[in-house]
Amino acid sequence: xxxxxxxxxQMGMSLAxxxxxxxxxVSLPLMMTIAEWRWRSTDDPAYLLLANxxxxxxxxxxxxxxVSGTVLSFELGLxxxxxxxxxxxxxxxxxxxxxxxxxxxxxxxxxxxxGWNLVPGWFHLLSGFIxxxxxxxxxxxxTLVNGWMNTPTGFDMVAGKFANIHPFVAMLNPAGIPxxxxxxxxxxTAAGFATAGIHGWLLLRRGRNRFDEVAIGIALLVGGVAVxxxxxxxxxxxxxxxxxxxxxxxxxxxxxxxxxxxxxRIGGIPFPDERETKYAIEIPHGLSLLGFHxxxxxxxxxxxxSQSDWPNVRIVHxxxxxxxxxxxxxxxxALAGGWLAWRKRPLTKHTRFIKALVLxxxxxxVALEAGWIP
Amino acid sequence: xxxxxxxxxxxxISLVIYSLLGGADYGAGFWDLVCxxxxxxxxxxxxxxxxxxxxxxxxxxLILLVVLMFSGFAPAFSAISVALAAPVFLILLGxxxxxxxxxxxxxxxxxxxxxxxxxxxxxxxxxxxPLFLGIVIGAISIDNVRMxxxxxxxxxxxxxxxxxxxxxxxxxxxxxxxxxxxxxxxETDDPALQNDFRNRALFSGFVSMLVAFAxxxxxxxxxxxIRNGLSRAPYVWLVEAGAxxxxxxxxxxxxSRSYSRARIAAAAQVGLIVIGWSLAQYPYxxxxxxxxxxxxxxxxxxxxxxIAVALGAVILIPSLVLLLLIFKRDGKSISASVDKRxxxxxxxxxxxxxxxxx
Numbered sequence: 175x176x177x178x179x180x181x182x183x184q185m186g187m188s189l190a191x192x193x194x195x196x197x198x199x200v201s202l203p204l205m206m207t208i209a210e211w212r213w214r215s216t217d218d219p220a221y222l223l224l225a226n227x228x229x230x231x232x233x234x235x236x237x238x239x240x241v242s243g244t245v246l247s248f249e250l251g252l253x254x255x256x257x258x259x260x261x262x263x264x265x266x267x268x269x270x271x272x273x274x275x276x277x278x279x280x281x282x283x284x285x286x287x288x289g290w291n292l293v294p295g296w297f298h299l300l301s302g303f304i305x306x307x308x309x310x311x312x313x314x315x316x317t318l319v320n321g322w323m324n325t326p327t328g329f330d331m332v333a334g335k336f337a338n339i340h341p342f343v344a345m346l347n348p349a350g351i352p353x354x355x356x357x358x359x360x361x362x363t364a365a366g367f368a369t370a371g372i373h374g375w376l377l378l379r380r381g382r383n384r385f386d387e388v389a390i391g392i393a394l395l396v397g398g399v400a401v402x403x404x405x406x407x408x409x410x411x412x413x414x415x416x417x418x419x420x421x422x423x424x425x426x427x428x429x430x431x432x433x434x435x436x437x438x439r440i441g442g443i444p445f446p447d448e449r450e451t452k453y454a455i456e457i458p459h460g461l462s463l464l465g466f467h468x469x470x471x472x473x474x475x476x477x478x479x480s481q482s483d484w485p486n487v488r489i490v491h492x493x494x495x496x497x498x499x500x501x502x503x504x505x506x507x508a509l510a511g512g513w514l515a516w517r518k519r520p521l522t523k524h525t526r527f528i529k530a531l532v533l534x535x536x537x538x539x540v541a542l543e544a545g546w547i548p
Numbered sequence: 549x550x551x552x553x554x555x556x557x558x559x560x561i562s563l564v565i566y567s568l569l570g571g572a573d574y575g576a577g578f579w580d581l582v583c584x585x586x587x588x589x590x591x592x593x594x595x596x597x598x599x600x601x602x603x604x605x606x607x608x609x610l611i612l613l614v615v616l617m618f619s620g621f622a623p624a625f626s627a628i629s630v631a632l633a634a635p636v637f638l639i640l641l642g643x644x645x646x647x648x649x650x651x652x653x654x655x656x657x658x659x660x661x662x663x664x665x666x667x668x669x670x671x672x673x674x675x676x677x678p679l680f681l682g683i684v685i686g687a688i689s690i691d692n693v694r695m696x697x698x699x700x701x702x703x704x705x706x707x708x709x710x711x712x713x714x715x716x717x718x719x720x721x722x723x724x725x726x727x728x729x730x731x732x733x734x735e736t737d738d739p740a741l742q743n744d745f746r747n748r749a750l751f752s753g754f755v756s757m758l759v760a761f762a763x764x765x766x767x768x769x770x771x772x773x774i775r776n777g778l779s780r781a782p783y784v785w786l787v788e789a790g791a792x793x794x795x796x797x798x799x800x801x802x803x804s805r806s807y808s809r810a811r812i813a814a815a816a817q818v819g820l821i822v823i824g825w826s827l828a829q830y831p832y833x834x835x836x837x838x839x840x841x842x843x844x845x846x847x848x849x850x851x852x853x854x855i856a857v858a859l860g861a862v863i864l865i866p867s868l869v870l871l872l873l874i875f876k877r878d879g880k881s882i883s884a885s886v887d888k889r890x891x892x893x894x895x896x897x898x899x900x901x902x903x904x905x906x
Contacts, residue, residue, distance in 0.1 A: 241643050248614065277868075278867055280607075281870070288875065341849050
């Protein structure tokens with residue numbers, strides 16, 4: 175393994191590790207605040223117990239997320255000193271802002287956890303809400319950096335050096351906001367379904383009980399709403415990628431040839447040497463419609479670049495398909511759950527639904543990691 | 549005023565607050581390691597209770613410092629990352645082990661032995677991290693960090709393995725221990741526990757003075773620039789005199805058991821020491837080459853960062869004051885106003901850990 179690959183793997187591993195903790199750490203505060211709010215309005219002790227349990231989980235994950243985040247911020251310098259020396263000035267802006275979001279999260283999490291009997295009830299609930307918002311903001315800021323790596327803006331290259339740098343422009347790069355929204359919703363989806371799945375499993379084991387029922391109710395609501403909104407957000411990201419990063423779209427979709435009215439491939443395995451994606455279900459004109467909302471839009475293919483500059487098309491395409499597949503399945507599941515709930519019978523009475531929930535619950539995380547790899 | 553100086557001042561403020569708050573948390577971990585006597589468990593519980601609500605917030609000052617450095621003074625960050633990679637790696641290892649073992653110990657409900665094991669990791673890593681933080685500070689104060697075209701001329705070891713950085717490492721550990729012991733006297737109403745930590749504060753304060761003297765002597769051999777800086781301008785003298793007065797006040801207050809006064813004086817003493825070092829180091833970030841002027845990003849970037857920090861501070865400062873007011877007021881009593889509805893829970897509902905604080 176050469177040094178570059180070693181450094182990339184280390185960074186990738188750190189991020190893949192950090193993303194799991196950060197995701198749960200961002201989502202649990204929302205669920206914990208909802209649980210406390212339900213307790214304050216219904217007086218049902220199951221909600222209070224739930225808020226406490228989720229608060230504990232939040233603490234552990236926030237602590238591990240904070241320390242693994244520290245490692246990442248140092249790793250930027252330890253592994254990529256040259257990149258940071260030049261790019262640090264351009265895309266440094268979101269990091270201090272994230273630092274402040276982190277501060278408010280830590281402060282109000284401290285108040286939430288240890289202030290049950292030191293602050294008034296309304297303020298306690300407000301603290302939980304502030305923790306939730308700060309978690310979302312720190313996700314947004316850090317994803318803006320990733321957005322910049324995809325669509326670098328806010329500087330000019332003059333004689334091989336960065337010049338005319340505008341950090342705020344760089345921060346608000348075109349890919350940034352759509353990606354950030356996508357990431358926040360992904361976090362809610364993954365953690366919501368995983369939590370609902372865990373409580374579903376517990377419910378099957380220990381029989382119907384109020385605690386697991388209310389937990390499933392809140393977690394499934396968070397995950398279900400997030401995955402449905404994710405559909406809209408995914409569309410925004412797709413159109414941004416189609417317009418700004420045609421080569422990325424081509425690799426994601428296994429699109430080797432430039433064509434108008436390109437079809438959308440579902441599944442399939444790209445064969446880079448034969449320049450063809452085989453075994454896919456093709457929906458005529460689908461890709462043009464999704465990418466540009468036009469029936470006959472021109473989709474650039476990988477043939478626009480020399481093969482030596484291609485990413486590993488096979489891995490990228492397959493991971494992307496896994497992400498979209500998991501997302502779609504969870505959306506269907508959320509709709510089914512909503513329909514069952516509509517029929518005014520407690521969801522938890524449907525044993526088969528709960529069993530299915532346990533089965534699909536890890537898919538949010540599968541989608542998250544699969545979406546991260548490319 | 550020059551924008552580089554403003555950003556450097558913001559970083560200094562972060563460093564001072566990190567030393568006063570985060571440093572004391574490391575010091576508390578050190579005392580956890582050497583807990584002894586009949587009140588061993590009482591001391592451990594007091595330490596855990598004192599740092600529980602605040603340590604994560606305190607830790608973030610370091611993150612802020614790092615991100616300000618890599619966006620504002622990227623070449624200096626890059627030089628530290630390369631030449632001092634070894635101590636930086638050990639700091640990170642310490643931070644990860646300290647943070648995770650702390651929560652694992654606090655929330656592990658299984659066997660006592662496992663909990664003790666996490667406690668050991670927590671206290672050992674808390675004690676080692678300040679050592680390496682001090683080593684980094686010492687290393688950037690002498691002329692050993694020399695970068696040439698991305699390569700450290702002194703390799704990965706000689707850039708920091710040197711008497712001066714090592715003694716600065718010991719100095720920071722002893723100062724953090726002193727600070728922490730002074731704070732812990734205010735955290736309890738039990739006179740016996742107060743006395744335990746008073747004696748420790750006096751002892752570690754005395755040790756830190758000896759180490760400070762050793763640092764000054766060594767500076768004559770290895771860090772002349774810093775030593776000259778310390779006796780350069782009149783205002784550095786003022787800061788040094790202030791630190792000395794604060795030290796005397798702190799010792800007197802500890803001696804006469806006026807703990808609230810001792811806490812403030814000890815914090816002032818350590819804060820002024822950090823400020824004194826930074827004035828002696830000015831304008832360098834990493835000696836001998838990188839200053840806050842020649843390693844700064846273009847001025848418009850620094851201005852943008854400062855705007856961001858100002859916006860952040862508007863939210864941060866009131867929140868922080870609130871946090872400290874809630875948890876660190878003098879003589880606060882724990883059972884102030886229990887939310888009565890928590891009491892409705894009965895053990896039959898499997899809710900033994902709801903409302904955990906009373």
